[in-house]
Each structure stands twice: as structure tokens, then as C-alpha cells.
Amino acid sequence: MVELFNVLSPPDAYRVLESHLPVEVRTERVPIARALDRVLAEDLTAPADLPAFARSTMDGFAVRAADTYGASEGLPAYLSVVGEALMGVRPETRVGVGQAVRIATGGMLPEGADAVLMVEHTQEVDRQTIEVVRPVAPGENVLRVGEDVARGASVLPRGHALRPQDLGGLAALGFAEVAVARRLRVAIVSSGDELVPPDQVPGPGQIRDINTYTLAALVERAGHEPLALGIVPDDYDRLAAAARRALELGDVAILSAGSSVSTRDLTAQVIASLGQPGVLVHGVSLRPGKPTILAVARGKPVFGLPGNPVSCMVTFDLFVAPTLARLSGLRGRSPRQVVSARLAHNVASAPGREDYVQVRLEPRGAELWAVPVFGKSNLIYTLVRADGMIKVDLDKGGLSEGELVSVVLF
Amino acid sequence: MVELFNVLSPPDAYRVLESHLPVEVRTERVPIARALDRVLAEDLTAPADLPAFARSTMDGFAVRAADTYGASEGLPAYLSVVGEALMGVRPETRVGVGQAVRIATGGMLPEGADAVLMVEHTQEVDRQTIEVVRPVAPGENVLRVGEDVARGASVLPRGHALRPQDLGGLAALGFAEVAVARRLRVAIVSSGDELVPPDQVPGPGQIRDINTYTLAALVERAGHEPLALGIVPDDYDRLAAAARRALELGDVAILSAGSSVSTRDLTAQVIASLGQPGVLVHGVSLRPGKPTILAVARGKPVFGLPGNPVSCMVTFDLFVAPTLARLSGLRGRSPRQVVSARLAHNVASAPGREDYVQVRLEPRGAELWAVPVFGKSNLIYTLVRADGMIKVDLDKGGLSEGELVSVVLF
Structure with missing residues (x-):
């Protein structure tokens, strides 16, 4: 004793x-399809620009922006449609002065073009000619090479717990598997x-x-x-x-x-x-x-x-x-959710000791109240009936009714 | 189109x-060891009282409370120690008038006893006798039969996502497997x-x-x-x-x-x-x-x-x-964590449309700020660089710098 x-x-x-x-x-290496919530064990940098080529963000026409300057309803510009940029391949047609190439969202910008004209801002005169009633600026409606991530840029740091979007980001850059902390x-x-x-x-x-x-x-x-x-x-x-x-x-x-x-x-x-x-x-x-x-x-x-x-x-x-x-080398956010609430009853404690008290959350009007679930620590159902815990700090003698407390949900 | x-x-x-x-x-039935985060598909009620017998919550002596009334430092009561309640079995000795049975935390209260005297409030006079310097009330330091859950009481409702403590609660009542929604x-x-x-x-x-x-x-x-x-x-x-x-x-x-x-x-x-x-x-x-x-x-x-x-x-x-x-029949809390933060820049939107904007969280002094991560929705790395999203409601034209916003973490 x-x-x-x-x-x-x-x-x-x-x-x-x-x-x-x-x-x-x-550490161990795992395919990204099995890496959710695992802790990254390497610092990753982008091996290439993302995107690797300029892409259209709209359905429309790849053009030279300069060809559209000054275009308006009253004084439209006319461009010859010389081809179409198909998805997933390098467009065969170059965009020359006064020319346009049909392009869909996600398509690769053809050589010569520096902007995309939205289809809504054009009129088809015939199969070969469009009328342009608004100018576009260079780079407009285009994702630049490396606009998402530039080659060599830091992608994700060691110690980061991988979220769904992080796995998407890894896929985009060709990381089919990554080093993570072993479970x-x-x-x-x-x-x-x-x-x-x-x-x-x-x-x-x-x-x-x-x-x-x-x-x-x-x-x-x-x-x-x-x-x-x-x-x-x-x-x-x-x-x-x-x-x-x-x-x-x-x-x-x-x-x-x-x-x-x-x-x-x-x-x-x-x-x-x-x-x-x-x-x-x-x-x-x-x-x-x-x-x-x-x-x-x-x-x-x-x-x-x-x-x-x-x-x-x-x-x-x-x-x-x-x-x-x-x-596991994990850095960053705590896995437990925390909400603020007002304490519904006084809670006594002894200074020099951290106390943890289970609470139930109860919405009252616009506010959330934390109602202590009193019960001996031998009782499992005080935990089952509770939504979370509040802490009474070491230097405090208790908490008062109405006080704002942080409830760690469990 | x-x-x-x-x-x-x-x-x-x-x-x-x-x-x-x-x-x-x-639905399907699964053992509780595999039921974490599964959605309960049945309303469960307690098949028995928990605990099923009165248990001591302290190390000490099971006594009749009445035998300790009036006991004090100046006028101690003396009780004869007539046996010991061993863990995990029914105590063989009955506690009669003027008697005490040694008991440990978690031990089953012997017949005749109605309270437990903490060992700290007693003095051993010899192996057979203790001196009692403080009275105990009936039920003191004892978990009553059904104090955790009474037989027939609702335990957990259908639609509840099972947490670690819920699985403990199910174990306590003998639910070795439960019906849950199929994944x-x-x-x-x-x-x-x-x-x-x-x-x-x-x-x-x-x-x-x-x-x-x-x-x-x-x-x-x-x-x-x-x-x-x-x-x-x-x-x-x-x-x-x-x-x-x-x-x-x-x-x-x-x-x-x-x-x-x-x-x-x-x-x-x-x-x-x-x-x-x-x-x-x-x-x-x-x-x-x-x-x-x-x-x-x-x-x-x-x-x-x-x-x-x-x-x-x-x-x-x-x-x-x-x-x-x-x-899955899931009821209750959203799986995503929400925090409050102050918006670091104005965010424009169009009324009649819900807008979602990715934000990075940044502590500034005691406050958390939500910094919009602007970027086209074609960019996966705007999500990777963000900690969460804020919503601009349908009827709003935007959000203002300094405004308090709810950030849904992802």
C-alpha cells in the first residue's frame, strides 16, 4: 500500500x-487505395507539374486572346473554326491568327491558343465560322501548367494523416503507393x-x-x-x-x-x-x-x-x-471532436487534480448545454448515456453553472 | 444541351x-468485437439488472450501517471481523450485529451488510477486531443492484452508431453479438x-x-x-x-x-x-x-x-x-467535425445558390480564422491545402471579413 x-x-x-x-x-508501403487515415511517413514533393499541359475549364473555343480584343455585340469578331481538340489526346490543329479550335472542358489547349472563349459568348455563323461578342484575356478559362501544383513543390508532409482528398491528390501526381507508419x-x-x-x-x-x-x-x-x-x-x-x-x-x-x-x-x-x-x-x-x-x-x-x-x-x-x-509520427489535429456548451450544473473538484466529468449535450433554444451525467466511475452506462467529457483543470476548484465549457465528444 | x-x-x-x-x-448480426461504428438495427433493453448484485466500490469492510452510528474519534465503535469476501464468488459469511467482513473494491456484498466502511476510516485492533471512527450510511460505498442499468430499461436505440463505450455496455449486459445495418x-x-x-x-x-x-x-x-x-x-x-x-x-x-x-x-x-x-x-x-x-x-x-x-x-x-x-437507418450526429472561426476575407456569392468555399484554419492569438483557399474547382490541391469548407446560404449574397462562420472539417 x-x-x-x-x-x-x-x-x-x-x-x-x-x-x-x-x-x-x-514504416511500410501501401497502395493509396488502402492508405485512408494512415500516417504519411515521407515528405512528398511533386515529381511533375500538375496539370502537365494547359487545359480548358470551359466548353468553347481555343483562341488567340488578341483576336478577340475589342469584340462586342455591336462590333463582333469573326474567327474560322479549323478543328476540334478531342479529349485525351494532343490536338492536331494549331490555332493561327483569326482561327479557333473547338474544345471541351478538360481538353488540352492546342498550340498557338492562349485562352478559351466560352461557347455562351459565341454564335455559330456556319460550321466554319463563329461570331465573338466579348473579348477574352490571355489565360482566361485555362488551367495553367503547374497551376494545381508546380513540379518540386511540397505536396504533403511526413506525419500527416491521409484524408480522402489527399489520396486524390496523390493519385493525380502518380503516387500509386506511399510510405506510411505501420499500424x-x-x-x-x-x-x-x-x-x-x-x-x-x-x-x-x-x-x-x-x-x-x-x-x-x-x-x-x-x-x-x-x-x-x-x-x-x-x-x-x-x-x-x-x-x-x-x-x-x-x-x-x-x-x-x-x-x-x-x-x-x-x-x-x-x-x-x-x-x-x-x-x-x-x-x-x-x-x-x-x-x-x-x-x-x-x-x-x-x-x-x-x-x-x-x-x-x-x-x-x-x-x-x-x-x-x-x-506513428502523427502530427496535427486531435482525433476527437470538441464543441462549446454551457454547463447546466455546478461541478465540484479539488484543486491540484484534473477532473473529467461526463456530460450529455442538450440543445436549449439556440444554445447547447452540457448536462453532467453523474455516476460512479464503476458504471459503464454513465459513459453510454454521455456524449462527451469536460475537464476541470488542475488549478480549479470546480466549474460554475452557466460557464462556457469545451466538450470533447466521444 | x-x-x-x-x-x-x-x-x-x-x-x-x-x-x-x-x-x-x-441487417446482419455481428460479434461486438467487430461492431465499432456500425449502426444498431434493433432497440435493446437490459435483460437483467446491472450490476446483478450489490458490489463494494471501496476496499474496506462490509458492515451494518446501524452498527457505526455515532462512531467518532472520541467514541469509536468496535466490530468483529468474521470473514473475507473473495472476488468473483458469493461471500460465505453473513454479517451479523456487531460484525464486519473484509471486502475489496468490486467484491460482492455479503448477506446482512448494507454498507462498506473504507479501510482508511478503520483501525485494526487485532486480526479479529476493528475500531471504527466514522459512521457510514446505508448504501454508502456500495453499487446497488441495477444502479448502472435496471432490468428492462432501454439500453441503446436502433439507428445509433456504436461507440467504444457502447460496446463495453453491450458486453456488460451479455450482448455478445448485435443486429446492425449491413455495410x-x-x-x-x-x-x-x-x-x-x-x-x-x-x-x-x-x-x-x-x-x-x-x-x-x-x-x-x-x-x-x-x-x-x-x-x-x-x-x-x-x-x-x-x-x-x-x-x-x-x-x-x-x-x-x-x-x-x-x-x-x-x-x-x-x-x-x-x-x-x-x-x-x-x-x-x-x-x-x-x-x-x-x-x-x-x-x-x-x-x-x-x-x-x-x-x-x-x-x-x-x-x-x-x-x-x-x-443504414443512422440517426443522430453528423460524422463531420465543425468548428467556429472568423472569416479572413470577404467571400462573394450569388443569391439563390448555395456556395461552398474551402478554407484553411489559422490560429491568430486566441481566435481561429478561416482563410479561404481560392482556386478553381478543377484543382484537387485546393482541397489538399484546405482544412474544411464553409457554406454561403442560398439567400445570401456573400460573407464578410470578420464574420463568424462554421467550418465543416474534412
């Missing part, structure tokens, strides 16, 4: 862990003499395992591969064997243990036995989630998360999620 | 499509004489296919299965054959065509040939994305989306995404 002295704040606790994490990102295998062990799997009817004193499922889904949502190793009883040898297996099979190991002091001690001893540097943080100034263990063994992060479902989810977000992001 | 008369607003256009969509949601197969055809696949070097006048990759990723992100059928030239027979195949293989078909009038007409003719009721909407008061085609053939939605990458993404969000949600 000698534990939780000198507990660190959540950010300090994470920094201690972070300083022991491996810095190298392990991390996250081994999950749930321990507790009282746990049975969900398809089993619990006997007296038994409950079904919740955290394996919540944690696996959180890992999946973070873009990684959960590896559920099942339920282990509160026995040193069996838990130590499961933890060694987790460390062997996973890039990251999570032990979700019960919340009694004895099972917490057991988890800490087991994690300490896994290898150097071992347990780095044991106890964080956080509610719920105080008895969190952060460790690194043989180069791999190991988490001892509290068994209460709410604590488990809070500590995953605070410690496991940033670790997975860090090991 | 007889098209785009009487164009509808985007919401009206979607409503027309929606009224022709099948109402039945096709929809969305067949994608890109048409254009100028298109080549990304791994090919385009010849003069040719460009690489972008939309297959962007659309497939958008479908994947919406939780469904893209089926990329490749590139088809602008030829009626070949496009019609590809469209029939898309309708056969997919639950939904998307044709992404070029933006010239002739290819748009071709796409409309092909879609009209697929079956009844056929083309419902051709042209929407929207920029970019005006030449969108919404159709239903043989009970399946068919979309003719404009070929410009920006138009393609805007119209996917406005029409395809809600259709997929609707066919």
Missing part, C-alpha cells in the same frame, strides 16, 4: 513516459478473479469483462490493431505470463486490472518484472484514473489502466492515444 | 431523392477519354483518375465498402455497360463523369437507361456541383457526380453521405 506518493499531473506524467518512447517510426499492434489483457466473457452468464460475485471491448474499439478507432488476449485471474504467475505474452505479441501492451489496492499492487509488480526501465509513473493527479501505471519495458510502452470503465476510457485518451500517435 | 432548367436547392434536391429511397434497412457496397465508375490510372504516365492531353480514390475513401470513411470499377471512356455503350454492372454489384452506384456538356449529357442518358424511376434531379443550385444527377433505378440510388474534384467532394457530402446514412 505504499503507492501514489508524489503523484504527477497528467501532462507531466505523459512527458515522463514520452521521454522513454522509441523515436523511430516503423501498431496493441495487446490487451483484462485481469480479475470476478471477470467472465460477455457470452457467459456470470455467477454470484462475477461480472462480465467490459474493458477488453472498450479498449479494443478505442485502439481500432485510433487506427491501430487491437489484440485481445482475454481474461486472466488475479494471480501473479498467470498475470506475469499474460503480460510477457502481451509484450511479445504487441508493440504496446495494456493491462486493465481491478481497482482494489491488492490488484493494483499486483499489476505494478507484474509490470515492474517485464524489463527495463520499468514503471515510470504510478499514480496521477486525476479523477477518475488516479491509479494509472505508465511503464516502458524492452522498448515498448506498457500501461496499467484502472479497471473502472470510466477511468479506463479517460486514461486511454490521456496516455495511450498520444503514445500511439507519437509512435 | 437542354438541361439545368428549374434547378432545385440542395435540400430540396435531396428530399426528392429521399422520397424514392427504399425504407427497409438490411453498403458502393460501386464507383470514373468516366473520361482523358483518364489513366495513377500508376500510368499520362500522355499528352491525359490526366490521372482522381475521383475513384477520393470517392472510395469517402465511402470507406462513411463506414461502407467502396467497389472501384475503374475507368470507362466517354462512349455510350461502354459507359452503359459499366453503369449496369455498377448497379448489379453495388447497393449504390456513383458515376463520376467529366464536366463538359457532352459528357454530362452522356451520363444523364446512361443513367436514364438503367430503369425506373430514373433521373429525379438533374442540376442543383449549388457551386461547385451544379450538374449533379440524382437518380434511383431498380430500387437503388444512382449518382452522377461532376468530375471536378472539388465538386465531387461537395456533392458526395450533400447527397451521397446522407443517402448512405438513410439506407
Whole structure:
């Protein structure tokens, strides 16, 4: 029971862990059709101009802009139509002085032309002649060579999580596959003499395992591969064997243990036995989630998360999620959506501790209100009934009714 | 070229499509470990109380609360420790008057006890006796039977997208598998004489296919299965054959065509040939994305989306995404994150048309600013450089610098 002295704040606790994490990102090459949400592991620059040739952005006629200067309803210009630019090929006809070539949106501008006249601004006099009633400027209705991306320009940086449009951009430049961070295998062990799997009817004193499922889904949502190793009883040898297996099979190991002091001690001893540097943080100034263990063994992060479902989810977000992001080289935006809302009731807290409180969102008139869902952190359904969490900062004694709060949706 | 008369607003256009969509949601049963983000297709109620027995939320002693009334530092109560409640089994010992049973967090409350005394509020006199210096109330430090969910209570409604904590909640109640909406197969055809696949070097006048990759990723992100059928030239027979195949293989078909009038007409003719009721909407008061085609053939939605990458993404969000949600029975929150920001430049628009403008987010001091990324809708990299889109409503002539706007992130 000698534990939780000198507990660190959540950010300090994470920094201690972070300083022991491996810095190298392990990568693999994947086809772009399988690269959605993967973290780019190379800095990409454009190998060629995009577009590679001047293209029309309108249906109309490729012309020399100078031939249209001064054209108006009263004094139209007349141009001879000398050919058509077909899609997907180099136009065979050159545009000479006083000439025009029929062109469709996306067509390649023929030699000699420097602008496209919209079909709406022309009149066909006969098959060979058009009347022009408005001038065009050079470059008008034309995509310039390199207007989308110039050759050599930076396209996407290492650490960027690939979105649908990024994959389109990669396709456009001919990147059929790219280097991305490998998905991390996250081994999950749930321990507790009282746990049975969900398809089993619990006997007296038994409950079904919740955290394996919540944690696996959180890992999946973070873009990684959960590896559920099942339920282990509160026995040193069996838990130590499961933890060694987790460390062997996973890039990251999570032990979700019960919340009694004895099972917490057991988890800490087991994690300490896994290898150097071992347990780095044991106890964080956080509610719920105080008895969190952060460790690194043989180069791999190991988490001892509290068994209460709410604590488990809070500590995953605070410690496991940033670790997975860090090991993948991910930069930029947080994966969780945040909305502003007014707090519907006072929330008490203790200074010197970060508190997380589940809230339900409720529209009232034009405003969104955050209604705290009170309930012990042992209750999974406080999470099910909630839309998100609010944080009470370390230096605050609470939050007041009516205050504007940031709700992290989950 | 007889098209785009009487164009509808985007919401009206979607409503027309929606009224022709099948109402039945096709379902399948999946294990909860594979149910993340799936749409629940049944209303679930709790088959049993959770927890099914009263559990301790603290390490300490199960007692009769009445035995501790009046206990204080000056006048402690003394209780005999008559046993221990082991985890995962029914405690063998009953708590009688003046008695206590050792219990850990999560342990089952023994018969006779109605509260748990925290170990911190007791002193061990000897192995058989504890001194109690504070009273507990009945129910204190105990999770009541059904406190998390009462038997028969609604657990999760049909139409809810399953989150990590929901899966935990299902596990807790013994739902090892659940009925969810089947993922929809969305067949994608890109048409254009100028298109080549990304791994090919385009010849003069040719460009690489972008939309297959962007659309497939958008479908994947919406939780469904893209089926990329490749590139088809602008030829009626070949496009019609590809469209029939898309309708056969997919639950939904998307044709992404070029933006010239002739290819748009071709796409409309092909879609009209697929079956009844056929083309419902051709042209929407929207920029970019005006030449969108919404159709239903043989009970399946068919979309003719404009070929410009920006138009393609805007119209996917406005029409395809809600259709997929609707066919899955999904209710509730939008999948896209929204943030508020101040607009950095004026944005012009035409009343009577919804405009979508890509923006980059830029923190300036404490405020977030939305900087429009101007660029033709033919440019994929305006999307790559943007963080999200803002909408200029149908009835507005534009937005002003400094105005607060909602940015839909992508």
C-alpha cells in the first residue's frame, strides 16, 4: 500500500513516459487505395507539374486572346473554326491568327491558343465560322501548367494523416503507393478473479469483462490493431505470463486490472518484472484514473489502466492515444471532436487534480448545454448515456453553472 | 444541351431523392468485437439488472450501517471481523450485529451488510477486531443492484452508431453479438477519354483518375465498402455497360463523369437507361456541383457526380453521405467535425445558390480564422491545402471579413 506518493499531473506524467518512447517510426508501403487515415511517413514533393499541359475549364473555343480584343455585340469578331481538340489526346490543329479550335472542358489547349472563349459568348455563323461578342484575356478559362501544383513543390508532409482528398491528390501526381507508419499492434489483457466473457452468464460475485471491448474499439478507432488476449485471474504467475505474452505479441501492451489496492499492487509488480526501465509513473493527479501505471519495458510502452470503465476510457485518451500517435509520427489535429456548451450544473473538484466529468449535450433554444451525467466511475452506462467529457483543470476548484465549457465528444 | 432548367436547392434536391429511397434497412448480426461504428438495427433493453448484485466500490469492510452510528474519534465503535469476501464468488459469511467482513473494491456484498466502511476510516485492533471512527450510511460505498442499468430499461436505440463505450455496455449486459445495418457496397465508375490510372504516365492531353480514390475513401470513411470499377471512356455503350454492372454489384452506384456538356449529357442518358424511376434531379443550385444527377433505378440510388474534384467532394457530402446514412437507418450526429472561426476575407456569392468555399484554419492569438483557399474547382490541391469548407446560404449574397462562420472539417 505504499503507492501514489508524489503523484504527477497528467501532462507531466505523459512527458515522463514520452521521454522513454522509441523515436523511430516503423514504416511500410501501401497502395493509396488502402492508405485512408494512415500516417504519411515521407515528405512528398511533386515529381511533375500538375496539370502537365494547359487545359480548358470551359466548353468553347481555343483562341488567340488578341483576336478577340475589342469584340462586342455591336462590333463582333469573326474567327474560322479549323478543328476540334478531342479529349485525351494532343490536338492536331494549331490555332493561327483569326482561327479557333473547338474544345471541351478538360481538353488540352492546342498550340498557338492562349485562352478559351466560352461557347455562351459565341454564335455559330456556319460550321466554319463563329461570331465573338466579348473579348477574352490571355489565360482566361485555362488551367495553367503547374497551376494545381508546380513540379518540386511540397505536396504533403511526413506525419500527416491521409484524408480522402489527399489520396486524390496523390493519385493525380502518380503516387500509386506511399510510405506510411505501420499500424501498431496493441495487446490487451483484462485481469480479475470476478471477470467472465460477455457470452457467459456470470455467477454470484462475477461480472462480465467490459474493458477488453472498450479498449479494443478505442485502439481500432485510433487506427491501430487491437489484440485481445482475454481474461486472466488475479494471480501473479498467470498475470506475469499474460503480460510477457502481451509484450511479445504487441508493440504496446495494456493491462486493465481491478481497482482494489491488492490488484493494483499486483499489476505494478507484474509490470515492474517485464524489463527495463520499468514503471515510470504510478499514480496521477486525476479523477477518475488516479491509479494509472505508465511503464516502458524492452522498448515498448506498457500501461496499467484502472479497471473502472470510466477511468479506463479517460486514461486511454490521456496516455495511450498520444503514445500511439507519437509512435506513428502523427502530427496535427486531435482525433476527437470538441464543441462549446454551457454547463447546466455546478461541478465540484479539488484543486491540484484534473477532473473529467461526463456530460450529455442538450440543445436549449439556440444554445447547447452540457448536462453532467453523474455516476460512479464503476458504471459503464454513465459513459453510454454521455456524449462527451469536460475537464476541470488542475488549478480549479470546480466549474460554475452557466460557464462556457469545451466538450470533447466521444 | 437542354438541361439545368428549374434547378432545385440542395435540400430540396435531396428530399426528392429521399422520397424514392427504399425504407427497409438490411441487417446482419455481428460479434461486438467487430461492431465499432456500425449502426444498431434493433432497440435493446437490459435483460437483467446491472450490476446483478450489490458490489463494494471501496476496499474496506462490509458492515451494518446501524452498527457505526455515532462512531467518532472520541467514541469509536468496535466490530468483529468474521470473514473475507473473495472476488468473483458469493461471500460465505453473513454479517451479523456487531460484525464486519473484509471486502475489496468490486467484491460482492455479503448477506446482512448494507454498507462498506473504507479501510482508511478503520483501525485494526487485532486480526479479529476493528475500531471504527466514522459512521457510514446505508448504501454508502456500495453499487446497488441495477444502479448502472435496471432490468428492462432501454439500453441503446436502433439507428445509433456504436461507440467504444457502447460496446463495453453491450458486453456488460451479455450482448455478445448485435443486429446492425449491413455495410453498403458502393460501386464507383470514373468516366473520361482523358483518364489513366495513377500508376500510368499520362500522355499528352491525359490526366490521372482522381475521383475513384477520393470517392472510395469517402465511402470507406462513411463506414461502407467502396467497389472501384475503374475507368470507362466517354462512349455510350461502354459507359452503359459499366453503369449496369455498377448497379448489379453495388447497393449504390456513383458515376463520376467529366464536366463538359457532352459528357454530362452522356451520363444523364446512361443513367436514364438503367430503369425506373430514373433521373429525379438533374442540376442543383449549388457551386461547385451544379450538374449533379440524382437518380434511383431498380430500387437503388444512382449518382452522377461532376468530375471536378472539388465538386465531387461537395456533392458526395450533400447527397451521397446522407443517402448512405438513410439506407443504414443512422440517426443522430453528423460524422463531420465543425468548428467556429472568423472569416479572413470577404467571400462573394450569388443569391439563390448555395456556395461552398474551402478554407484553411489559422490560429491568430486566441481566435481561429478561416482563410479561404481560392482556386478553381478543377484543382484537387485546393482541397489538399484546405482544412474544411464553409457554406454561403442560398439567400445570401456573400460573407464578410470578420464574420463568424462554421467550418465543416474534412
